[in-house]
Amino acid sequence: MTVTNETQLKVSHLHMAFGGVEALWDVSFEVKKGEIFSIIGPNGAGKTVLLNCINGLYRPQQGQILFEGRDISRSRPYQRARLGISRTFQKIELFKGTTVLDNIRLGRHIHLRTGLLSGAVYFGKTAREEIEHREFIEREIIDLLEIEHIRDKVVGMLPYGLQKRVELARALALNPKLFFWMSLSQASTWKRSRIWLDLFWTSMKRNAGRRPASWLNMIWVSSWIFPTG
Ligand SMILES: Nc1ncnc2c1ncn2[C@@H]1O[C@H](COP(=O)(O)OP(=O)(O)OP(=O)(O)O)[C@@H](O)[C@H]1O
Numbered sequence: 001m002t003v004t005n006e007t008q009l010k011v012s013h014l015h016m017a018f019g020g021v022e023a024l025w026d027v028s029f030e031v032k033k034g035e036i037f038s039i040i041g042p043n044g045a046g047k048t049v050l051l052n053c054i055n056g057l058y059r060p061q062q063g064q065i066l067f068e069g070r071d072i073s074r075s076r077p078y079q080r081a082r083l084g085i086s087r088t089f090q091k092i093e094l095f096k097g098t099t100v101l102d103n104i105r106l107g108r109h110i111h112l113r114t115g116l117l118s119g120a121v122y123f124g125k126t127a128r129e130e131i132e133h134r135e136f137i138e139r140e141i142i143d144l145l146e147i148e149h150i151r152d153k154v155v156g157m158l159p160y161g162l163q164k165r166v167e168l169a170r171a172l173a174l175n176p177k178l179f180f181w182m183s184l185s186q187a188s189t190w191k192r193s194r195i196w197l198d199l200f201w202t203s204m205k206r207n208a209g210r211r212p213a214s215w216l217n218m219i220w221v222s223s224w225i226f227p228t229g
């Protein structure tokens with residue numbers, strides 16, 4: 001897959017302070033379409049704060065964020081998600097009491113077009129729409145991430161690595177254009193990181209094939225460069 005010259009995300013002069021703590025000070029960078037971009041810094045450097053500003057969870061005191069040329073600095077998190085910005089979390093954030101499939105479906109809800117009433121009746125268009133979404137999840141997510149064997153399992157009962165995979169599945173169910181991956185802790189080995197990277201690479205290629213007009217970019221957020229093991 002080729003990296004284009006077109007800018008997908010442009011962050012300019014971001015400032016964010018919590019009282020006397022300057023978490024972000026004049027942060028600027030650009031991500032091109034088709035690019036895998038890394039944000040690396042030691043603990044407390046401001047990576048999570050930066051990501052929260054781009055996702056809209058935090059409102060920076062200064063600066064601008066452009067996504068595909070559009071100013072999203074003041075958009076709400078769900079509006080940014082609708083534009084195709086998706087993420088995982090540093091500490092896994094899933095609905096632990098529900099099944100893997102239900103968690104993945106939640107990532108897809110943003111694409112539902114039918115209203116409350118037709119949804120309640122579950123008829124015609126609503127039923128068709130649900131079938132389409134189910135097929136997308138089966139084909140593009142469950143298959144790709146090889147999680148068929150746990151699809152009906154309750155998330156809270158799964159080991160950490162599989163939960164992280166479910167979180168990735170939910171983020172990809174949004175069919176994102178820009179995807180933030182919060183790396184596992186330092187304890188994660190290089191070999192394991194390679195497995196994740198291979199997975200992203202496959203997803204990106206698949207996504208580019210399906211939607212040539214748009215791209216899945218990945219921003220890898222991590223506190224280390226040279227993991228051991
Ligand atoms: N909600 C908050 N209120 C007050 N201070 C905060 C808040 N969030 C972050 N900070 C501070 O901002 C700074 C940057 O924190 P941040 O969590 O972004 O670091 P990080 O790079 O993600 O670190 P790590 O690698 O440990 O995840 C830290 O000094 C942190 O204490």
Ligand SMILES: [Mg+2]
Nearest residue numbers: 047048049090
């Ligand atoms: Mg962090």
